Amino acid sequence: MTHLFTLLPALGGFIALCLAMDRHREDLLGRTLSRSGVRLLRGLGWLLLTLAYAVAVRGAGWGIGSVAWTGHLSLAAGLVMLTLIVRDRRRVR
Amino acid sequence: MSARDRLRPADDGTAAHPAKPARAPKPPGIRQTMSDLHTWTGLLVGWVLFAMFLTGTVSFYRDELSQWMRPELPAQHGFSTADAAQHVTDTLGRIAPGGPTWYITLPTPRANVTQAFWRGKDRFENGAFSPDTGERVSARDTRGGDFFYAFHFQFHYMPVLWGRWLAGFCAMFMLIAIVSGVITHKKIFTDFFTFRWGKGQRSWLDAHNVLSVFGLPFHLMITYTGLVTLMLMYFPWGMNAAFQTPAQRAEFNAEAFPAMAPAQRSGEGAPLTSVAELVRRAEAHWGGTPAGRVQINLPGDRNAQVMVSRQDEGRVSTSPAYQVFDGRTGALIRSVDSVKPAAETRGVLYGLHVGRFADGMVRWLYFLCSLGGTAMVGTGLVMWTVKRRQKLPDPARPYFGFRVVERLNIAAVAGLPLAMAGFLWCNRLLPLGLAGRADWEIHGFFIIWALTLLHALLRPAKRAWLEQLWTGAALLAALPVYNLFASPRGLAQTLPTGDWVVAGVDLMLWVLAALLMAIARRTARHQPRPPKAAWRGAATARHAAAPAREEVAG
Numbered sequence: 001m002t003h004l005f006t007l008l009p010a011l012g013g014f015i016a017l018c019l020a021m022d023r024h025r026e027d028l029l030g031r032t033l034s035r036s037g038v039r040l041l042r043g044l045g046w047l048l049l050t051l052a053y054a055v056a057v058r059g060a061g062w063g064i065g066s067v068a069w070t071g072h073l074s075l076a077a078g079l080v081m082l083t084l085i086v087r088d089r090r091r092v093r
Numbered sequence: 094m095s096a097r098d099r100l101r102p103a104d105d106g107t108a109a110h111p112a113k114p115a116r117a118p119k120p121p122g123i124r125q126t127m128s129d130l131h132t133w134t135g136l137l138v139g140w141v142l143f144a145m146f147l148t149g150t151v152s153f154y155r156d157e158l159s160q161w162m163r164p165e166l167p168a169q170h171g172f173s174t175a176d177a178a179q180h181v182t183d184t185l186g187r188i189a190p191g192g193p194t195w196y197i198t199l200p201t202p203r204a205n206v207t208q209a210f211w212r213g214k215d216r217f218e219n220g221a222f223s224p225d226t227g228e229r230v231s232a233r234d235t236r237g238g239d240f241f242y243a244f245h246f247q248f249h250y251m252p253v254l255w256g257r258w259l260a261g262f263c264a265m266f267m268l269i270a271i272v273s274g275v276i277t278h279k280k281i282f283t284d285f286f287t288f289r290w291g292k293g294q295r296s297w298l299d300a301h302n303v304l305s306v307f308g309l310p311f312h313l314m315i316t317y318t319g320l321v322t323l324m325l326m327y328f329p330w331g332m333n334a335a336f337q338t339p340a341q342r343a344e345f346n347a348e349a350f351p352a353m354a355p356a357q358r359s360g361e362g363a364p365l366t367s368v369a370e371l372v373r374r375a376e377a378h379w380g381g382t383p384a385g386r387v388q389i390n391l392p393g394d395r396n397a398q399v400m401v402s403r404q405d406e407g408r409v410s411t412s413p414a415y416q417v418f419d420g421r422t423g424a425l426i427r428s429v430d431s432v433k434p435a436a437e438t439r440g441v442l443y444g445l446h447v448g449r450f451a452d453g454m455v456r457w458l459y460f461l462c463s464l465g466g467t468a469m470v471g472t473g474l475v476m477w478t479v480k481r482r483q484k485l486p487d488p489a490r491p492y493f494g495f496r497v498v499e500r501l502n503i504a505a506v507a508g509l510p511l512a513m514a515g516f517l518w519c520n521r522l523l524p525l526g527l528a529g530r531a532d533w534e535i536h537g538f539f540i541i542w543a544l545t546l547l548h549a550l551l552r553p554a555k556r557a558w559l560e561q562l563w564t565g566a567a568l569l570a571a572l573p574v575y576n577l578f579a580s581p582r583g584l585a586q587t588l589p590t591g592d593w594v595v596a597g598v599d600l601m602l603w604v605l606a607a608l609l610m611a612i613a614r615r616t617a618r619h620q621p622r623p624p625k626a627a628w629r630g631a632a633t634a635r636h637a638a639a640p641a642r643e644e645v646a647g
Binding site: 003017023024064068071072073074077078088092 | 287311
């Protein structure tokens, strides 16, 4: 359970950070965002990544929680990346 | 013309090259020098690193692989470590009475037998024992998953020390490649999610960057901690300076490793107390964490001692945690629960590397990150040729250095998985009665790997890639099918009974086969033309990637 609740906010965090980047936001949403909107998304992203760390440490302790958190970050970033690639390929076809 | 062209491919468009005075108005910047450093350190040891990474990756599932490679042994469901310790002690009392020391590794949910080794008449002997009965179990002669584990830091066919030095040398280069790579990569954050598909060299660089950056904490950790596991060998001077007398050495060893004070044989016989009871007491002391190892000194003697060590489950550190008991009375002699900060630091770094504390999910994360690291090294190696192929004066006849790298890449990146699959096939197909069977499995692995190199040298490069990737995929995919018919623990048996340790290996072999297949199909589509036509393709790709190339030369 700890793992799921670490992975989910990590995923959400990377999605928010990804949408906060101009290139990807235009690709995904097809629209621009105000400065404050971007800042909000970026803040939300980092907040969710921090939340994931809190969940991991609470569930598994400082040592294993930290290890699990970095692993889930890698996995979450990889999943977001894969989604972007698959989406991109679909659109090209 | 030809002499200059020979030089050109080595030139990354750096301003450092003396042959191009027009482009050398100032010395190369830090990024450029780091980029060159990254390229050449990576290339020099890349093939070895790829092998270390891939065999190390599968070593996270070393116990599972060992079970898969000994299918005769039944799966274990629920055993008591205390009873297993007692059973094996009883058996050792019969087959190795009075032996000065017995070393016992207890079963875990991932390892279905009790392992023991002891000093026999003239050499060390070892055996596997049933946790339920203590009877010696016999399985095919194989090194199991231990082979890949040992190979990933000490190789084979060379003295162990040489292998470890070589591994350390490569790991130090890896560390340099990681740090210089981070410096070279200008836009870690801007390009975090950037992958441009179908853009030749640009795509390879994107893939290499993504694999490196996403797994960066892991890559740094695993490389650095890998060095730490053998630090006393690589950098012994600190230890030598601080601990000089034998007494100081003994103190050091007691801090760094589980150790019993040497006991004097009394010559007077006395039966061993209940080992099961000692294990239970130690486990209760650790709050229920199971014992992992038991060592018995002078069994059967009045001065016998029993050391029970904690399993590495549930804590990152591997620093010693154990209890020593009087073997006759069962009285607790010593209990070690923590070590001093320096030893604990080493224990944590060591523990991070081997990941034995991991639960199922964290082990998967280790595996995935490590596979990503393998792919990082692989894409880096391939990129060296991709980048230079575009600059070849005549792609049909590349210069010697290019051909060497190209062929070695094939044997390393496509040939190694093929040879590893071949190793598993040797485990299945070699006659059970073959003398030195375990050694022949390993010889088989290296023979097949050597054949992939020969094949890569003889065939056109692209054909060689495809043929080896497809062969590797076919070999992997066929293994679970063979097990269905020929193994007592094939998927038909393991899936219904929930024997996930072995079923997981079979299913994973299919996943890895699918992965190789996907790479093969992609390779086939990527350059569907013969060399002459491919050159035109490369020319357009170069056009597309031109601005990017100036930007990052790493």
